[in-house]
Amino acid sequence: MALISDKDRNLLKSRFDKDLVNDVKLIYFTQSESPLPARSQECATCRETRELLEEIAALSDKIKLEIHDFYAESAMATKLGVDKIPALVISGPRGDRVRFYGIPSGYEFSTLIEDIIDVSKGTSGVSQKNAERLAKIDRPIHIQVFVTPT
Amino acid sequence: MAHKLAQENPNITADVVEATEFPALTQRYNVMAVPKTVINESKEFTGAYPEDRFVDEILQAIQ
Numbered sequence: 522m523a524l525i526s527d528k529d530r531n532l533l534k535s536r537f538d539k540d541l542v543n544d545v546k547l548i549y550f551t552q553s554e555s556p557l558p559a560r561s562q563e564c565a566t567c568r569e570t571r572e573l574l575e576e577i578a579a580l581s582d583k584i585k586l587e588i589h590d591f592y593a594e595s596a597m598a599t600k601l602g603v604d605k606i607p608a609l610v611i612s613g614p615r616g617d618r619v620r621f622y623g624i625p626s627g628y629e630f631s632t633l634i635e636d637i638i639d640v641s642k643g644t645s646g647v648s649q650k651n652a653e654r655l656a657k658i659d660r661p662i663h664i665q666v667f668v669t670p671t
Numbered sequence: 672m673a674h675k676l677a678q679e680n681p682n683i684t685a686d687v688v689e690a691t692e693f694p695a696l697t698q699r700y701n702v703m704a705v706p707k708t709v710i711n712e713s714k715e716f717t718g719a720y721p722e723d724r725f726v727d728e729i730l731q732a733i734q
Contacts, residue, residue: 566692602684605693618677623689632687636674645678651726655679662729664673664685667697667707 524569525576533634537581541641544583546612549574550591550603566624570607573624577633583641609633613640626670672725673708683729 525533551567571588578586591598591606601610601617609621619640625633639645647655673685690697690705700709707717708725714732 566689605696607692615678616681618681618684619674620684620686621689622686623692625687625689629687629689632674639675639678643678645675647675647679648722651676651722652679654726654730655676655683658680658682658729658733660682660733661711662680662683662733663711664676664683664729665688665696665700665709665712666673666686667688667690667700667702667705667709669690669705 523576524573530576530580533577534580536634536638537584540638541581541583543614543641543643544585545637545641546610546617547574547578547584547586547637548589548601548610548612548617549586550589550594550598550606550608550610552592552606553590564606567607570609570624573626574609577637584637611636611640614643615640624670629668629670672719672722675722676725676729 549571551571552564554568574586578584589597591603591608603610603620605622607623609625610617611619619636621629621633674687677683677685688696690702700707700715704717706719707715708720709715710729710732714728716728720728
């Protein structure tokens with residue numbers, strides 16, 4: 522059973538057709554979906570998140586989904602700074618520093634769609650003044666925003 | 672908002688973390704209400720800050 526309704530699927534598809542510019546990579550870290558999890562800790566939302574991302578990626582040729590095993594490909598995860606799953610890294614012309622940890626449901630789903638479009642366009646919508654203030658930052662900034670599924 | 676800011680500087684990384692799936696992290700930062708934002712594992716604020724104020728918080732975090 523599809524996670525995204527047909528109506529929403531069509532709306533998203535036209536949105537993507539209209540707004541996507543560059544290719545966007547969805548780099549998804551999960552665990553292998555065998556009956557026995559790789560580690561003792563099971564990732565409860567990994568499968569559903571994968572299904573959701575597959576449905577999204579199917580809506581545009583410009584969205585490329587890559588699925589990686591967090592445990593088998595730990596070097597890649599470390600390199601990207603991914604330390605927990607499910608993890609989605611949205612990668613585009615301006616980099617790969619936009620992440621979602623956990624299933625992007627409810628309000629976060631629309632955030633995800635907007636992020637895919639922003640990353641594809643290489644824009645952020647940030648004001649000129651704030652873009653200048655941010656551009657001056659010369660050391661690492663790690664922002665974590667905690668949300669709940671609505 | 673954080674994701675938009677991350678696009679503006681290669682030094683900035685932004686994570687959206689679904690709190691119910693990561694209880695240890697949620698406890699570590701004492702997340703009681705969302706959205707709760709944590710900058711460089713130290714500066715924290717709760718609520719959806721507008722862009723200007725969010726940027727203020729980031730600049731203060733690195734002072």
